[in-house]
Amino acid sequence: MTFALSDIITGILSTTIQLSPFYVFAGMGEIVSEQSGVANMGLEGIMLISLVTTFITDYVTGNPWVALLAALGVAGLIGAFFAFTAIRMRVDQIASGLAIYLFGLGISFVIFNTTYPTGLTPNYIGLPPLISNWNTVPYVGTIFLKQNVMAYVSLAFVVATAFFLSRTSLGLRVRAVGENPKAADNMGVNVAKVRFLATLFGALMFGLSGFYFAGNFVPGFQTDIIAGRGFIVLAMIYFANWKPYRTLFAALSFNIVYAAQSEYVALSGSGVASLSTLFNMLPYVFLLALIPIFGRKARAPKFLLRPYRKG
C-alpha cells in the first residue's frame, strides 16, 4: 500500500485545524482571566462538566445549540463560584482551582454513569461540517471546509481577544488590575468587578472548549476523557507570554506535531505500534523544549495569583 504525500499532509493539516480550537477557546479564556490577576487551574474540571452536559443535553433535545447553551450555563455557574472564592474570599487560587478540577473529574463521570448506567454512550454527532459536500473540493475541502463553524469562531475569538485587551477600555482595565490593582483602584477602577468579569469570561470559554471537545476528539464519554489536555492550555499561554496570537500559534504547532506523529504511527503499522506511546510524548516534549527559548521571556502579570484588598 502506498500513500500519496499530498494526502498525508492534507490529513495532518486537517487534524491540526480540527483539534486546535479546543485549546484556543480555553487559551483566550485563561489569558483574559490571568491578565486580570486570577489563574483558574480548575479549567479541566469545568471542561469535563460542560462536556458531559453537552452529551446529555444533545441526547435529550437533539439540538447541539441547546447543548451549547447548557454547557455555557454550567461553566458560568462554576466560574462565578470560583471567581467569588478567589476574589471576594481571597482563597489560594491554585488550591481552589485544583479542588474544582477534582470535583469536575469526579462529578462529570458520576453524572454520566448515573444517567447511562449501562455504559452505553449516546451517539453524539455534534455540529455539521461548514460545507456539507466538502469532499468534492480537493485538499481545501478536507483541511478547511470539513471543519464545523466553531473552528472559525475560535479564530474570531483570537482576533477579538487581542483587540479587546489592547484597544478597548475594559480590556485595558483588565490588564491594569492584573498589573497594578492599587493604581487601578486609585484611578477609580472597580478591581473586584473587573476581575470577576474576566474570570467569568474565562470559565465560559472553558465551557466552549468542553462543548467543542465533544464530537471532535474522542467519540462518547469515559473517565478522565480530556486526560490533561486542558492543563496543557496553561503551558501554551505561558509560552505565548499571555498574547492571543502567539497562543494560536502555540496551539497550532502543538497540534501539528501531535497530528504528524499520530499519522506516522497509523501509517507505519504494527512495526511502530509498540512505539506509539513514545511518539505520543512528542508534542509535550516539543512544548518542554521551547521553555529555554520562550519561557525565559515569559513575564506573568505582576499581580497574578495575588488577591487584592481594598484600602
Add this chain to the structure above:
Amino acid sequence: MRTDTQGLRWLTTTAYNVLAIGLGILAGLLVVVYAGGNIEVALSSLFLNPITLAGGIQQIFVRFVLFYTMALGVGLALKAGLWNIGAQGQWLVGMVMVFVVYTFLGFLPWPVLYAAMIFGAAVGGLLWISVPTILRVKFGANEIVVTILLNVVAINFGFYMLSGPIKSAGTALGFPITVELPARFQIPNIVGGVPITYAVPATVAIGIILYLLVERTSFRIKANTVGENQETAKYAGISIPRVMAITMLAAGALAGLAGATYLMGFRYELDIGSFSTNYGLVAIICALVGKKHMLGIGFASFFFAYMTVGAESMALSANVTTYVVFAMEGIMMLGILLGSYLTERKFAI
C-alpha cells in the same frame, strides 16, 4: 490572652474543617441516594467498612503510606512557595523504575537488588523532577506548567515501558502488565497475619526525620522566607536556588519512593490501572490540610486514607462509580479553603 485566642482559633479551624468534610460526605450520600442506594448501608460502609471488612485495614495503611510519602514532598516544596503538581508523574516513574531495576539488574544478589529497587524508585522520581527544577532555577520557568506537562509525559513513558521493556513475557495477548514480584522482593508484614508492612513505620520514621530536619532547624525559616518574599530572602543572604533545588528534588525523590513502597508493599505488579489514579492531587490536599507541617501532613494523610477507603466502599455498596470520591474530595478541599478564610476573617485584627 494570646493562648486563649490561639485555642479558639484552633477550635474554629477544626470546626470548619469538620463542616467541610461533612459537606463532602453529604454530597457523596446524595449521589448514593440518587442512584437508589440504601443510606444506612452507605453510612456503615463509609465509616465501618474500612475497619471491619477484610482488607480494609490493609487498604488504609497502604494509602496512608502512599499519601504521607508524597504529601511530605509536596508540603516541603510548598514551604518554599513551589507547587509540585507532578507528584503523580514522579510516583509513576518511581514504580516503573522498580521494575527497570528488577528486570535489568536482576543479576545482583538479593539484598543488593532489593535495596536497589527502592533506591531506583527514589532516583526515578528525583530525575523526573530535576527537569522542572533545572528549568525553574536556571531559566525561571514556572514549575507548575512544567510539572503538569511532565505528568502527561510520565503516563506515556509508563505505557511504553509496560508495553515493551518491563512487560511480562508470560502474557501472550500483549496485555501490558509486568511480572508479579516474588515474595522475597515484597515488603513483609510486621506481624505475620496482620497486613501492616514495615513500610508503615518506615514512612512514619521519614516523617519524623523530616520534622526534625525541617521544622526544628533554621531551614524552616529559610524555606518560608523564599516562599513568601524572595527580596527578603536575598537580603538575608539565603541562597534561593539552593533552597528551591533542595525542596524540589526531595519532593521528587519522596514521590518516587512512594512508588516503591506501593508496588513492593501492596500491588506487586504494575499495570495500566495505576496510571488512571489521582493520588498526586490527593497528596496536595493532604499537604494543604496538614498546613505544610511535616507531622500535620501525617495526620491529614491518615484521615484521607481512611476516608477514601470508606468512600470507595460506600460507592461500591450502592453500585455507584468510585469517581464519586474525587467529587467528594474536591468539595472537602474547597470547604476547607473557605473555612480558613472565614477563620482568618473572624480573627483579623
